[in-house]
Amino acid sequence: MTLSNLGKPTAETCILVTGGAGYIGSHTCVELLNGGYKVVVLDDLSNSSAVCLERVRKITACEPEQLIFFEGSILDEALLNHIFTQHTIDAIIHFAGYKAVGESTEKPLEYYWNNFAGTLVLCKVAREHQVNNLVFSSSATVYGDPETIPLSEDCPKGTPTNPYGHTKSMIEQVLFDLHASDPHGCIVLLRYFNPIGAHVSGLIGEDPKGIPNNLVPYVAQVAVGKREHVGVFGDDYPTTDGTGVRDYIHVVDLARGHVKALEWMANTDKACVEVFNLGTGTGSSVLEVIKAYEQACGKPIPYRVQPRRAGDIAVSYASCEKALRVLGWEASFDLVRMCEDSWRWQSNNPDGYR
Numbered sequence: 063m064t065l066s067n068l069g070k071p072t073a074e075t076c077i078l079v080t081g082g083a084g085y086i087g088s089h090t091c092v093e094l095l096n097g098g099y100k101v102v103v104l105d106d107l108s109n110s111s112a113v114c115l116e117r118v119r120k121i122t123a124c125e126p127e128q129l130i131f132f133e134g135s136i137l138d139e140a141l142l143n144h145i146f147t148q149h150t151i152d153a154i155i156h157f158a159g160y161k162a163v164g165e166s167t168e169k170p171l172e173y174y175w176n177n178f179a180g181t182l183v184l185c186k187v188a189r190e191h192q193v194n195n196l197v198f199s200s201s202a203t204v205y206g207d208p209e210t211i212p213l214s215e216d217c218p219k220g221t222p223t224n225p226y227g228h229t230k231s232m233i234e235q236v237l238f239d240l241h242a243s244d245p246h247g248c249i250v251l252l253r254y255f256n257p258i259g260a261h262v263s264g265l266i267g268e269d270p271k272g273i274p275n276n277l278v279p280y281v282a283q284v285a286v287g288k289r290e291h292v293g294v295f296g297d298d299y300p301t302t303d304g305t306g307v308r309d310y311i312h313v314v315d316l317a318r319g320h321v322k323a324l325e326w327m328a329n330t331d332k333a334c335v336e337v338f339n340l341g342t343g344t345g346s347s348v349l350e351v352i353k354a355y356e357q358a359c360g361k362p363i364p365y366r367v368q369p370r371r372a373g374d375i376a377v378s379y380a381s382c383e384k385a386l387r388v389l390g391w392e393a394s395f396d397l398v399r400m401c402e403d404s405w406r407w408q409s410n411n412p413d414g415y416r
């Protein structure tokens with residue numbers, strides 16, 4: 063449980079990854095295992111498959127004991143106690159949660175219960191076992207509809223437009239309060255912009271259930287012939303081509319940001335809570351994404367302009383200066399590479415892990 067273990071991992075330096083069978087979690091497991099960490103995954107498989115972790119084993123060729131999987135929920139206090147008793151956890155990377163923005167407005171209780179209450183249970187049990195180092199998956203959604211762009215960490219938080227966004231903002235507040243009341247260890251809040259892409263092996267990637275909510279998984283399904291055309295949600299935004307602009311970041315770059323956060327914790331000599339944006343610092347429009355995907359897959363992607371989607375903002379992209387200055391991290395992959403890796407995953411696995 064020492065911070066210094068995190069910087070120079072041995073085969074015993076152990077990270078609990080909640081939600082580790084999911085999209086970002088599985089890519090982070092690969093980077094952790096490649097970096098020499100031992101990984102314990104806790105995932106209830108509510109939005110993922112155990113097959114994904116088998117693929118992580120294949121990619122990393124890890125020893126069986128380097129990647130341990132518990133199927134269960136962060137809401138299960140007894141299971142958490144068991145995990146913290148059985149394994150000496152040096153830090154937690156907390157991905158577990160539901161993430162569908164639209165669904166969160168239809169099922170707010172489920173979202174507050176799973177994401178918010180689940181995090182309270184996790185933090186309570188972790189503190190009881192003196193595990194105080196935590197990296198949390200926050201989101202650019204906490205900035206709301208921003209007044210200034212690019213978004214830096216000191217921009218004021220906005221009002222989220224949906225329960226999912228509220229859970230992220232509320233959990234951030236809980237973590238600040240927890241640190242203030244009992245300043246032990248390091249808490250890092252990572253505000254992700256728009257993660258896309260897949261591992262270069264084509265073995266792991268994003269596997270949405272049903273109709274994809276997010277742009278790139280939808281574009282990928284059109285490219286592979288599962289859907290007819292992309293609906294472009296509005297072309298009358300105040301942007302260069304009228305479509306929404308976002309900061310798309312390769313999921314492998316994002317995963318590496320988590321490893322950098324652990325290394326930084328190890329070299330930080332005092333307890334802390336810090337926020338970092340993880341993006342590329344570049345905005346791309348919906349039409350630019352479609353064009354990049356066409357280049358990656360070598361075929362046209364039909365699209366139709368539709369009305370704006372409720373709750374969407376015009377433009378969001380990050381200033382990632384703090385992550386570079388403090389963590390020594392910056393994104394390395396461009397949009398075409400993100401689309402190429404997405405396409406490799408999608409075309410090799412048209413039905414995801416099924």
Ligand code: NAD
Pocket residue numbers: 080081082083084085086087104105106107108109110111134135136137156157158159160161176180199200201202254255256257
């Ligand atoms: P994902 O759905 O692929 O992964 C989340 C994982 O958590 C899934 O494997 C799911 O089965 C698991 N899970 C859900 N509830 C659980 C519970 N109670 N106990 C244990 N496991 C549980 O999503 P993702 O895209 O990998 O996102 C990971 C995290 O990053 C989430 O917290 C998400 O809100 C956050 N985030 C995602 C994005 C994005 O665009 N993908 C953007 C910003 C933040």
Ligand code: UFG
Pocket residue numbers: 161163201202203254255256275276277278280292293294295296305306307308348371374
């Ligand atoms: N879009 C389309 N058609 C689609 C889907 C999306 O035109 O079928 C547009 C949207 O209007 C937006 C852009 O593509 O302009 C990106 O939309 P996404 O749904 O892919 O991503 P969002 O920026 O809306 O939201 C995502 C996650 C949130 C997270 C946020 C910031 O879904 O959970 O990024 O990290 F909070």
